[in-house]
Amino acid sequence: MRVHPLPVRLTHWVNAIAMTVMIMSGWRIYNASPLFPFEIPAWLTLGNWLGGALAWHFAAMWLLAGNFAFYLTYGLLSGHVRRRLLPLRPSDVAHDLSQALRFRLPHAGTEYNAVQRLLYLLAGLGIAGAIVSGLAIWKPVQLAPLTFLLGGYEIARRVHFAAMSGLVLFVLIHVMLVAIVPRTLPPMITGRAGASR
Protein backbone atom coordinates (compact mmCIF):
# COMPACT_ATOMS: atom_id res chain seq x y z
CA MET A 1 0.00 0.00 0.00
CA ARG A 2 1.46 3.33 -1.13
CA VAL A 3 1.40 5.77 1.79
CA HIS A 4 3.71 8.63 0.83
CA PRO A 5 4.51 9.59 -2.79
CA LEU A 6 8.18 10.14 -3.64
CA PRO A 7 8.06 13.98 -3.81
CA VAL A 8 6.59 14.06 -0.29
CA ARG A 9 9.27 11.74 1.11
CA LEU A 10 12.05 13.63 -0.65
CA THR A 11 10.91 17.07 0.51
CA HIS A 12 10.23 15.73 4.00
CA TRP A 13 13.84 14.66 4.54
CA VAL A 14 15.40 17.64 2.78
CA ASN A 15 13.20 19.83 4.96
CA ALA A 16 14.31 17.93 8.07
CA ILE A 17 17.96 18.66 7.25
CA ALA A 18 17.32 22.29 6.26
CA MET A 19 15.25 23.00 9.38
CA THR A 20 17.86 21.42 11.65
CA VAL A 21 20.60 23.62 10.16
CA MET A 22 18.42 26.75 10.21
CA ILE A 23 17.31 26.27 13.82
CA MET A 24 20.72 25.33 15.25
CA SER A 25 22.57 28.13 13.42
CA GLY A 26 19.74 30.51 14.30
CA TRP A 27 20.23 29.72 17.97
CA ARG A 28 23.90 30.72 17.66
CA ILE A 29 22.87 33.99 15.99
CA TYR A 30 20.31 34.54 18.77
CA ASN A 31 23.10 34.17 21.36
CA ALA A 32 25.02 37.10 19.83
CA SER A 33 22.31 39.44 21.14
CA PRO A 34 19.66 37.52 23.09
CA LEU A 35 16.12 38.93 22.86
CA PHE A 36 15.15 37.31 26.15
CA PRO A 37 17.00 36.71 29.43
CA PHE A 38 18.37 33.32 28.40
CA GLU A 39 20.92 31.90 25.99
CA ILE A 40 20.86 28.66 24.02
CA PRO A 41 23.51 26.21 25.27
CA ALA A 42 26.43 26.37 22.84
CA TRP A 43 26.50 22.59 22.31
CA LEU A 44 23.01 22.80 20.76
CA THR A 45 24.15 25.38 18.22
CA LEU A 46 25.85 25.25 14.85
CA GLY A 47 28.62 27.45 13.46
CA ASN A 48 31.22 27.91 16.27
CA TRP A 49 30.84 31.69 16.22
CA LEU A 50 28.47 34.36 14.88
CA GLY A 51 30.15 34.55 11.45
CA GLY A 52 30.06 30.78 11.02
CA ALA A 53 26.44 30.55 12.18
CA LEU A 54 25.37 33.30 9.76
CA ALA A 55 27.18 31.54 6.91
CA TRP A 56 25.27 28.30 7.68
CA HIS A 57 21.98 30.19 8.07
CA PHE A 58 22.29 32.12 4.79
CA ALA A 59 23.39 28.99 2.92
CA ALA A 60 20.67 26.67 4.27
CA MET A 61 17.94 29.28 3.74
CA TRP A 62 18.10 28.50 0.00
CA LEU A 63 17.62 24.80 0.71
CA LEU A 64 14.69 25.47 3.07
CA ALA A 65 12.92 27.96 0.80
CA GLY A 66 13.64 26.07 -2.44
CA ASN A 67 12.45 22.78 -0.96
CA PHE A 68 9.34 24.43 0.49
CA ALA A 69 8.52 26.05 -2.85
CA PHE A 70 8.94 22.67 -4.59
CA TYR A 71 6.65 20.98 -2.03
CA LEU A 72 3.99 23.69 -2.35
CA THR A 73 4.06 23.53 -6.16
CA TYR A 74 3.80 19.74 -6.12
CA GLY A 75 1.27 19.65 -3.29
CA LEU A 76 -1.08 22.16 -4.88
CA LEU A 77 -0.79 20.97 -8.50
CA SER A 78 -1.03 17.24 -7.75
CA GLY A 79 -3.94 17.67 -5.35
CA HIS A 80 -1.90 16.16 -2.50
CA VAL A 81 -2.64 19.10 -0.16
CA ARG A 82 -6.35 19.09 -1.07
CA ARG A 83 -6.75 15.32 -0.73
CA ARG A 84 -4.57 14.62 2.29
CA LEU A 85 -4.54 17.80 4.39
CA LEU A 86 -8.04 19.16 3.66
CA PRO A 87 -10.76 19.53 4.70
CA LEU A 88 -9.95 20.49 8.25
CA ARG A 89 -13.13 20.74 10.35
CA PRO A 90 -12.94 22.02 13.93
CA SER A 91 -15.38 19.31 15.06
CA ASP A 92 -13.10 16.59 13.61
CA VAL A 93 -10.09 18.17 15.30
CA ALA A 94 -11.91 18.26 18.66
CA HIS A 95 -13.04 14.65 18.29
CA ASP A 96 -9.69 13.27 17.10
CA LEU A 97 -7.77 15.27 19.68
CA SER A 98 -9.80 13.85 22.57
CA GLN A 99 -9.28 10.36 21.10
CA ALA A 100 -5.56 10.99 20.67
CA LEU A 101 -5.12 12.17 24.24
CA ARG A 102 -6.65 8.87 25.39
CA PHE A 103 -4.37 6.95 22.97
CA ARG A 104 -7.43 5.70 21.07
CA LEU A 105 -6.87 7.51 17.80
CA PRO A 106 -6.64 5.14 14.84
CA HIS A 107 -3.58 5.89 12.70
CA ALA A 108 -4.75 4.76 9.27
CA GLY A 109 -2.23 4.23 6.50
CA THR A 110 -3.20 6.59 3.71
CA GLU A 111 -5.53 8.97 5.48
CA TYR A 112 -4.38 11.61 7.94
CA ASN A 113 -6.60 12.08 10.98
CA ALA A 114 -7.71 15.60 11.85
CA VAL A 115 -4.95 16.09 14.44
CA GLN A 116 -2.33 15.20 11.85
CA ARG A 117 -3.90 17.53 9.30
CA LEU A 118 -3.90 20.37 11.79
CA LEU A 119 -0.27 19.76 12.81
CA TYR A 120 1.01 19.48 9.23
CA LEU A 121 -0.88 22.60 8.12
CA LEU A 122 0.50 24.49 11.13
CA ALA A 123 4.02 23.27 10.32
CA GLY A 124 3.60 24.61 6.77
CA LEU A 125 2.36 27.92 8.14
CA GLY A 126 5.29 27.97 10.56
CA ILE A 127 7.82 27.51 7.75
CA ALA A 128 6.08 30.19 5.69
CA GLY A 129 6.13 32.50 8.71
CA ALA A 130 9.81 31.83 9.35
CA ILE A 131 10.65 32.57 5.69
CA VAL A 132 8.58 35.77 5.52
CA SER A 133 9.81 37.15 8.86
CA GLY A 134 13.34 36.06 7.95
CA LEU A 135 13.15 38.08 4.72
CA ALA A 136 11.82 41.05 6.69
CA ILE A 137 14.82 41.13 9.05
CA TRP A 138 17.36 40.21 6.34
CA LYS A 139 16.27 43.06 4.05
CA PRO A 140 14.46 45.72 6.14
CA VAL A 141 15.45 48.40 3.60
CA GLN A 142 15.10 46.63 0.25
CA LEU A 143 11.88 44.89 1.44
CA ALA A 144 10.79 47.79 3.69
CA PRO A 145 7.04 47.35 2.98
CA LEU A 146 7.22 43.73 4.16
CA THR A 147 9.11 44.71 7.33
CA PHE A 148 6.56 47.48 7.90
CA LEU A 149 3.68 44.99 7.58
CA LEU A 150 5.31 42.87 10.28
CA GLY A 151 5.46 45.87 12.64
CA GLY A 152 9.00 47.05 11.87
CA TYR A 153 12.43 45.48 12.29
CA GLU A 154 12.33 44.88 16.05
CA ILE A 155 8.85 43.29 16.00
CA ALA A 156 9.78 41.21 12.94
CA ARG A 157 12.76 39.82 14.90
CA ARG A 158 10.34 38.60 17.53
CA VAL A 159 7.98 37.18 14.88
CA HIS A 160 10.97 35.24 13.48
CA PHE A 161 11.72 33.94 16.98
CA ALA A 162 8.05 32.97 17.47
CA ALA A 163 7.99 31.11 14.13
CA MET A 164 11.11 29.20 15.20
CA SER A 165 9.54 28.40 18.59
CA GLY A 166 6.39 27.09 16.92
CA LEU A 167 8.42 24.91 14.57
CA VAL A 168 10.53 23.54 17.43
CA LEU A 169 7.33 22.69 19.30
CA PHE A 170 5.99 20.96 16.19
CA VAL A 171 9.19 18.94 15.79
CA LEU A 172 9.06 17.84 19.43
CA ILE A 173 5.43 16.68 19.12
CA HIS A 174 6.05 15.12 15.70
CA VAL A 175 9.10 13.12 16.82
CA MET A 176 7.35 12.10 20.05
CA LEU A 177 4.36 10.78 18.10
CA VAL A 178 6.64 8.82 15.77
CA ALA A 179 8.29 7.33 18.86
CA ILE A 180 4.86 6.31 20.18
CA VAL A 181 3.71 4.91 16.79
CA PRO A 182 7.02 3.76 15.24
CA ARG A 183 5.37 1.95 12.30
CA THR A 184 4.75 5.40 10.77
CA LEU A 185 8.48 5.87 10.18
CA PRO A 186 9.29 3.25 7.46
CA PRO A 187 6.60 4.54 5.03
CA MET A 188 8.26 7.98 5.07
CA ILE A 189 11.43 6.26 3.84
CA THR A 190 10.16 3.49 1.53
CA GLY A 191 6.78 4.97 0.70
CA ARG A 192 4.99 1.75 1.63
CA ALA A 193 3.29 0.55 4.78
CA GLY A 194 4.52 -2.71 6.27
CA ALA A 195 2.65 -5.97 5.55
CA SER A 196 1.93 -6.67 9.19
CA ARG A 197 -0.22 -4.41 11.33
Added chain:
Amino acid sequence: MTDPTLANHRTALRRLPRRALLRGSLSVGALTLLTGCNLEDDDAVDRVLTAMSRWNDRVQAALFSRTRLAPVFRESDITDPFPFNAYYPIDQVRNVDGDAWRLEVTGAVAERRSWSLAELRALPAESQITRHICIEGWSAIGQWAGVPFRDFLQRIGADTRARYVAFHCADDYRSSIDMATALHPQTLLALTFRGAPLPSKYGFPVKLRVPTKLGFKNPKHVMAIEVTNKFPGGFWEDYGYNWFSGI
Protein backbone atom coordinates in the same frame (compact mmCIF):
# COMPACT_ATOMS: atom_id res chain seq x y z
CA MET B 1 24.05 49.31 33.16
CA THR B 2 20.43 50.22 32.55
CA ASP B 3 20.24 49.89 28.79
CA PRO B 4 19.63 46.25 27.81
CA THR B 5 21.16 46.87 24.39
CA LEU B 6 24.41 47.94 25.98
CA ALA B 7 24.32 45.01 28.37
CA ASN B 8 23.76 42.66 25.47
CA HIS B 9 26.62 44.14 23.63
CA ARG B 10 28.94 43.82 26.60
CA THR B 11 28.25 40.09 26.74
CA ALA B 12 28.63 39.77 22.99
CA LEU B 13 32.09 41.28 23.24
CA ARG B 14 33.07 38.68 25.79
CA ARG B 15 31.89 36.03 23.40
CA LEU B 16 34.13 37.12 20.55
CA PRO B 17 35.25 33.94 18.86
CA ARG B 18 38.32 32.61 20.58
CA ARG B 19 39.64 31.46 17.24
CA ALA B 20 39.11 34.90 15.74
CA LEU B 21 40.94 36.49 18.64
CA LEU B 22 43.84 34.11 18.29
CA ARG B 23 44.05 34.95 14.64
CA GLY B 24 43.70 38.63 15.40
CA SER B 25 47.09 38.52 17.06
CA LEU B 26 48.58 37.57 13.71
CA SER B 27 47.95 39.24 10.39
CA VAL B 28 44.34 38.38 9.68
CA GLY B 29 44.52 38.63 5.91
CA ALA B 30 47.75 36.65 5.68
CA LEU B 31 46.44 33.85 7.85
CA THR B 32 43.20 33.63 5.90
CA LEU B 33 45.14 33.36 2.67
CA LEU B 34 47.46 30.82 4.23
CA THR B 35 44.78 28.48 5.53
CA GLY B 36 41.91 29.48 3.26
CA CYS B 37 39.70 28.54 6.18
CA ASN B 38 37.82 31.08 8.22
CA LEU B 39 34.24 29.90 8.78
CA GLU B 40 34.54 26.24 9.72
CA ASP B 41 37.44 24.04 10.75
CA ASP B 42 36.63 21.57 8.00
CA ASP B 43 38.08 22.77 4.68
CA ALA B 44 35.37 21.24 2.47
CA VAL B 45 32.53 22.71 4.56
CA ASP B 46 34.38 26.02 4.64
CA ARG B 47 34.65 26.07 0.84
CA VAL B 48 30.90 25.43 0.41
CA LEU B 49 29.93 28.10 2.97
CA THR B 50 32.33 30.60 1.39
CA ALA B 51 30.95 29.87 -2.08
CA MET B 52 27.40 30.38 -0.79
CA SER B 53 28.46 33.67 0.80
CA ARG B 54 29.85 34.86 -2.56
CA TRP B 55 26.57 33.78 -4.21
CA ASN B 56 24.69 35.78 -1.57
CA ASP B 57 26.89 38.80 -2.42
CA ARG B 58 25.63 38.60 -6.01
CA VAL B 59 21.99 38.11 -4.99
CA GLN B 60 22.15 41.11 -2.65
CA ALA B 61 23.81 43.30 -5.30
CA ALA B 62 20.93 42.39 -7.63
CA LEU B 63 18.35 43.12 -4.91
CA PHE B 64 19.95 46.47 -4.08
CA SER B 65 18.05 49.46 -5.41
CA ARG B 66 20.02 52.65 -6.12
CA THR B 67 16.96 54.77 -5.42
CA ARG B 68 15.06 53.00 -2.62
CA LEU B 69 15.65 54.88 0.61
CA ALA B 70 16.13 53.43 4.08
CA PRO B 71 13.15 54.29 6.32
CA VAL B 72 13.67 57.54 8.25
CA PHE B 73 12.45 58.25 11.77
CA ARG B 74 11.47 61.15 14.03
CA GLU B 75 13.79 62.79 16.50
CA SER B 76 11.78 61.28 19.36
CA ASP B 77 12.59 57.79 18.01
CA ILE B 78 16.35 58.20 18.54
CA THR B 79 17.82 55.55 20.83
CA ASP B 80 19.32 57.11 23.96
CA PRO B 81 21.97 56.19 24.87
CA PHE B 82 23.04 55.01 21.44
CA PRO B 83 25.08 51.81 21.92
CA PHE B 84 28.84 51.79 21.45
CA ASN B 85 30.18 48.91 19.38
CA ALA B 86 33.63 48.04 18.05
CA TYR B 87 36.01 45.10 17.96
CA TYR B 88 37.55 46.45 21.19
CA PRO B 89 35.99 47.58 24.51
CA ILE B 90 34.98 51.19 25.05
CA ASP B 91 38.03 52.04 27.19
CA GLN B 92 40.21 51.45 24.14
CA VAL B 93 38.45 53.99 21.92
CA ARG B 94 40.98 56.05 19.90
CA ASN B 95 41.07 59.78 20.50
CA VAL B 96 41.96 61.26 17.14
CA ASP B 97 43.45 64.79 17.06
CA GLY B 98 41.09 66.67 14.74
CA ASP B 99 43.62 69.39 13.91
CA ALA B 100 46.31 66.97 12.80
CA TRP B 101 43.89 64.54 11.15
CA ARG B 102 43.76 64.39 7.36
CA LEU B 103 41.53 62.30 5.11
CA GLU B 104 43.68 60.65 2.43
CA VAL B 105 42.08 59.97 -0.94
CA THR B 106 43.78 57.41 -3.19
CA GLY B 107 43.15 54.99 -6.02
CA ALA B 108 41.08 55.67 -9.13
CA VAL B 109 40.44 59.36 -8.49
CA ALA B 110 41.33 62.52 -10.44
CA GLU B 111 42.46 64.41 -7.38
CA ARG B 112 44.64 62.44 -4.97
CA ARG B 113 45.02 64.73 -2.04
CA SER B 114 44.24 64.93 1.63
CA TRP B 115 41.35 66.79 3.23
CA SER B 116 41.31 68.60 6.54
CA LEU B 117 38.34 68.48 8.87
CA ALA B 118 37.64 72.18 8.25
CA GLU B 119 37.48 71.56 4.49
CA LEU B 120 34.97 68.72 4.95
CA ARG B 121 32.86 70.82 7.34
CA ALA B 122 32.67 73.56 4.70
CA LEU B 123 30.98 71.22 2.18
CA PRO B 124 27.17 71.06 1.81
CA ALA B 125 25.81 68.62 4.40
CA GLU B 126 22.71 66.47 4.82
CA SER B 127 21.13 64.95 7.91
CA GLN B 128 19.34 61.64 8.44
CA ILE B 129 17.63 59.76 11.26
CA THR B 130 17.95 56.08 10.37
CA ARG B 131 18.12 52.66 11.96
CA HIS B 132 21.54 51.14 12.55
CA ILE B 133 21.24 47.33 12.45
CA CYS B 134 24.05 45.28 13.92
CA ILE B 135 25.01 41.87 12.53
CA GLU B 136 24.44 40.61 16.09
CA GLY B 137 20.72 41.35 15.66
CA TRP B 138 20.16 44.45 17.79
CA SER B 139 19.26 47.79 16.28
CA ALA B 140 19.29 51.43 17.35
CA ILE B 141 18.09 54.66 15.78
CA GLY B 142 20.55 57.54 15.45
CA GLN B 143 20.93 60.90 13.75
CA TRP B 144 23.95 61.56 11.58
CA ALA B 145 24.82 64.52 9.36
CA GLY B 146 27.63 65.11 6.92
CA VAL B 147 28.69 65.18 3.29
CA PRO B 148 26.69 62.94 0.94
CA PHE B 149 29.34 60.47 -0.16
CA ARG B 150 28.14 60.64 -3.76
CA ASP B 151 28.90 64.39 -3.80
CA PHE B 152 32.32 63.78 -2.30
CA LEU B 153 33.15 61.11 -4.89
CA GLN B 154 32.18 63.55 -7.64
CA ARG B 155 34.27 66.29 -6.04
CA ILE B 156 37.41 64.15 -5.97
CA GLY B 157 36.77 62.95 -9.52
CA ALA B 158 36.38 59.31 -8.56
CA ASP B 159 36.04 56.77 -11.34
CA THR B 160 32.51 55.66 -10.48
CA ARG B 161 32.87 52.69 -12.83
CA ALA B 162 35.35 51.20 -10.34
CA ARG B 163 33.89 48.34 -8.31
CA TYR B 164 34.86 49.11 -4.72
CA VAL B 165 35.50 51.87 -2.24
CA ALA B 166 37.77 50.84 0.65
CA PHE B 167 38.13 52.54 4.03
CA HIS B 168 41.12 52.51 6.37
CA CYS B 169 40.60 53.72 9.91
CA ALA B 170 42.57 55.19 12.80
CA ASP B 171 41.60 52.20 15.00
CA ASP B 172 43.17 49.78 12.47
CA TYR B 173 39.69 48.82 11.31
CA ARG B 174 39.06 48.33 7.59
CA SER B 175 35.98 47.81 5.46
CA SER B 176 34.83 48.22 1.88
CA ILE B 177 31.60 48.72 -0.04
CA ASP B 178 30.37 48.32 -3.62
CA MET B 179 30.23 51.41 -5.85
CA ALA B 180 26.41 51.26 -6.17
CA THR B 181 26.06 51.61 -2.41
CA ALA B 182 28.76 54.32 -2.31
CA LEU B 183 26.62 56.35 -4.73
CA HIS B 184 23.36 55.77 -2.81
CA PRO B 185 21.77 59.10 -1.81
CA GLN B 186 21.79 58.20 1.92
CA THR B 187 25.44 57.15 2.15
CA LEU B 188 27.14 59.90 4.17
CA LEU B 189 30.59 60.95 5.29
CA ALA B 190 29.11 61.66 8.71
CA LEU B 191 30.69 64.47 10.75
CA THR B 192 28.09 64.86 13.49
CA PHE B 193 25.86 62.74 15.71
CA ARG B 194 22.67 64.39 17.02
CA GLY B 195 23.90 67.80 15.87
CA ALA B 196 27.26 67.75 17.67
CA PRO B 197 30.68 66.69 16.31
CA LEU B 198 30.96 62.89 16.47
CA PRO B 199 32.16 61.85 19.93
CA SER B 200 35.22 59.56 19.86
CA LYS B 201 33.10 56.50 20.69
CA TYR B 202 30.99 57.08 17.56
CA GLY B 203 34.00 57.61 15.28
CA PHE B 204 35.46 61.15 15.49
CA PRO B 205 36.19 62.85 13.21
CA VAL B 206 34.52 61.02 10.30
CA LYS B 207 32.37 57.91 10.13
CA LEU B 208 30.90 56.42 6.99
CA ARG B 209 27.15 56.14 7.53
CA VAL B 210 25.53 53.53 5.26
CA PRO B 211 21.91 52.95 6.28
CA THR B 212 21.56 50.27 3.57
CA LYS B 213 24.18 48.02 5.17
CA LEU B 214 24.80 46.30 8.51
CA GLY B 215 26.62 48.26 11.23
CA PHE B 216 30.06 46.72 10.68
CA LYS B 217 30.04 48.21 7.15
CA ASN B 218 29.89 51.70 8.74
CA PRO B 219 33.59 52.30 9.56
CA LYS B 220 34.51 54.91 12.20
CA HIS B 221 37.60 57.16 12.49
CA VAL B 222 38.06 57.02 8.70
CA MET B 223 41.59 58.08 7.65
CA ALA B 224 41.87 56.94 4.05
CA ILE B 225 39.49 56.28 1.18
CA GLU B 226 40.57 54.22 -1.80
CA VAL B 227 38.62 53.75 -5.04
CA THR B 228 39.68 50.43 -6.52
CA ASN B 229 38.84 47.44 -8.69
CA LYS B 230 40.82 45.07 -6.50
CA PHE B 231 38.62 43.35 -3.88
CA PRO B 232 39.62 45.04 -0.61
CA GLY B 233 37.84 42.85 1.97
CA GLY B 234 37.79 44.23 5.50
CA PHE B 235 38.40 43.48 9.17
CA TRP B 236 35.35 41.29 9.84
CA GLU B 237 34.92 40.36 6.18
CA ASP B 238 38.32 38.60 6.31
CA TYR B 239 37.09 36.49 9.23
CA GLY B 240 34.09 35.41 7.17
CA TYR B 241 31.28 37.92 7.66
CA ASN B 242 29.37 38.21 4.40
CA TRP B 243 31.02 40.97 2.35
CA PHE B 244 27.96 42.71 0.82
CA SER B 245 25.89 42.62 4.04
CA GLY B 246 23.14 44.79 2.62
CA ILE B 247 19.89 45.24 4.47
